[in-house]
Amino acid sequence: MKSFLKNSLLVAWAFVIVRVYLSYMWLSNAENKLVYDFNIGPMLEGQVNSGQLPGFWAGFMKTFVLPFTDIFEALVTVGELCVGIALLAGIFLRFSALMGAIMNFSFLMTFQAGLDLQMMILQVILIVFATQAGRIGLDRYVQPGLRQLFRRQTRKESYA
Template identity: 40%
Template sequence: MFIQLLRENKGVAIFLAVIRVYLGYQWMTAGWGKITGGFDAGGFIQGAIGKATGDHPAVQGWWATFLEAVALPGADLFTYLVMWGELLVGIALILGVFTNFAALMGIIMNFAFLFSGTVSTNGQMILLTLFILVAGYNAGRFGLDRYVIPFMRKKIYKEKEFTPTPLHAN
């Protein structure tokens, strides 16, 4: 019942739009700050690897191994992916275009930051993003998804008589 409310109710869509824009702003400003501020993921990755030691490590061993074997040697690539990923996720969420994909990429980054021992606002952002992901199309109803998704469905199915399933009029 709650999931149906998230996915179909227009009033909830307005609330989701507010959450979506808030999250988008957080991502966009974080990404822009990294782009203009000379961010280097190498230092962050080394710091996370350092948190994997001691009696109560903040970073689990399996994640530290991934960081050491994959992320640290590719720190330049990860720098680029984080900076531009944050900015683009933010813009997509604010505009409400490809909302679910943007939210999915955002939550993956939030989990990566949490796994790396950074708490900050990541937990809050994960919780809010879960509502957007569960809501599906309704989270982008008051955004560009309202126009982009039906257009893409028409192009993908290439059927002359194809009409997207209408949303309930709640």
């Protein structure tokens, strides 16, 4: 079974479908934020004051997010664009899926609804099987060069 998951071209193409689906979701969310007026402040304030959020998360939202909603709105939009593009291109899959899962986690903690749980589960699967998921994509060409680069730097540091 492990060999099948690691070497099967069919599994690689299945991961391409998952990547394209997730990419579409991220890019369409980013597009909606860019095209329409994205003002999350009043909604966030309502969620925080509703008493439905866990205490630590409500404290985090009051202290760090609500005072800087403009910055967080821009960060979320840029993050969604970057994750969507990276998943579509198949580059830096583990990192982009991890960043997407972290954003989905924060959306789940705040709004407790939507497709965020489904997207987070699919992204965790991509993180676990990133080697196979990047087989058809730019990771196939980029990762070997990055490995060599980091190996050289590690060797130089160990001799110094």
